[in-house]
Amino acid sequence: xxxxITITFSPCIDKSTSVPAxxxxxxxxxxxxxxxxGGGGINITRAIKxxxxxxxxxxxxxxxxxxxxxxxxxxxxxxxxxIDTANETRENIIVVDESTNNQYRFGMPGxxxxxxxxxKCLDAVETMNDMEFIIAxxxxxxxxxxxxxxSLAKAxxxxxAKFIVDTSGEALxxxxxxxxxxxxxxxxxxxxxxxxKEIQPGEVRTIARTIIDSGGCExxxxxxxxxxxxxxxxxxxxxxxxxxVERKSTVGAGDSMVAGIVFYLSLGKSLxxxxxxxxxxxxxxxxxxxxxLCKKADADRLYTLxxxxx
Numbered sequence: 001x002x003x004x005i006t007i008t009f010s011p012c013i014d015k016s017t018s019v020p021a022x023x024x025x026x027x028x029x030x031x032x033x034x035x036x037x038g039g040g041g042i043n044i045t046r047a048i049k050x051x052x053x054x055x056x057x058x059x060x061x062x063x064x065x066x067x068x069x070x071x072x073x074x075x076x077x078x079x080x081x082x083i084d085t086a087n088e089t090r091e092n093i094i095v096v097d098e099s100t101n102n103q104y105r106f107g108m109p110g111x112x113x114x115x116x117x118x119x120k121c122l123d124a125v126e127t128m129n130d131m132e133f134i135i136a137x138x139x140x141x142x143x144x145x146x147x148x149x150x151s152l153a154k155a156x157x158x159x160x161a162k163f164i165v166d167t168s169g170e171a172l173x174x175x176x177x178x179x180x181x182x183x184x185x186x187x188x189x190x191x192x193x194x195x196x197k198e199i200q201p202g203e204v205r206t207i208a209r210t211i212i213d214s215g216g217c218e219x220x221x222x223x224x225x226x227x228x229x230x231x232x233x234x235x236x237x238x239x240x241x242x243x244x245v246e247r248k249s250t251v252g253a254g255d256s257m258v259a260g261i262v263f264y265l266s267l268g269k270s271l272x273x274x275x276x277x278x279x280x281x282x283x284x285x286x287x288x289x290x291x292x293l294c295k296k297a298d299a300d301r302l303y304t305l306x307x308x309x310x
Contacts (some may be wrong), residue, residue: 008042009148011060012067013069013090015093016036017034036159040166040167047260049078051228052263053146058083060119062088063086087112091108128159134162134277135165136164137255146171149167149180150177161183163180182219183221186223190207208232223254229275234246241279262274277299280303
């Protein structure tokens with residue numbers, strides 16, 4: 001199996017719970033919380049593990065919360081390269097209102113990284129050998145320059161590794177300016193790359209092809225939520241639509257999708273097969289409450305139900 005590396009600059013502990021009803025000024029009794037290690041690349045590594053693959057997670061971690069974060073990953077037998085930091089690893093809170101089944105997500109500010117700390121994360125990837133896939137996913141915390149993913153793109157080219165980016169904002173734009181193997185934007189992120197406030201589904205293929213033709217990436221997979229995803233390359237464009245399911249949470253669906261794509265590519269599957277499996281994994285994640293990622297049994301079952309259109 002191909003070697004896979006993920007890098008996450010803003011990992012977090014996701015705490016999920018529920019309350020009978022969300023009301024102001026009241027002391028609310030929460031259900032027993034579930035704590036999971038989170039952050040884009042962390043979730044991708046964890047999902048790849050659940051699917052039967054292996055990858056190495058590179059991430060910064062600090063303070064008492066960082067120690068517990070590391071412990072959570074150790075419990076899942078995740079191979080990790082940990083960069084010690086002075087500041088605490090952040091925590092996020094997800095609360096479900098049982099009376100409405102609405103989910104509320106409270107994201108805490110990213111932990112500030114010093115120049116020395118983020119450079120050590122970059123160095124950790126640059127010193128690894130025999131990598132086929134490098135996945136950079138998630139937002140950037142304070143202190144980390146927007147050009148960090150572009151720097152990783154350069155390192156990936158030197159190592160002849162396929163670099164996959166799932167992020168937003170200026171970091172996404174600079175990664176595309178450098179050129180990567182795969183970009184995985186959602187509709188809003190693709191709009192940003194196109195310099196538009198909003199785009200329609202019918203514009204996706206043209207905009208993606210323009211970015212590909214300009215050298216921004218070789219492959220683009222545009223996530224369209226319940227409408228599935230579109231795979232675009234220089235010569236093809238295919239849409240993959242998931243079956244209708246009863247969704248409990250969309251947290252982690254995008255990360256599960258990336259995990260499924262890269263896992264299948266690492267097995268030597270074709271791009272269409274990989275994206276179809278990625279859509280199945282993303283859909284599988286929505287079957288679970290809170291921050292739980294996809295389950296292999298669900299992903300394998302849903303794979304046969306994903307519709308594919310050219």
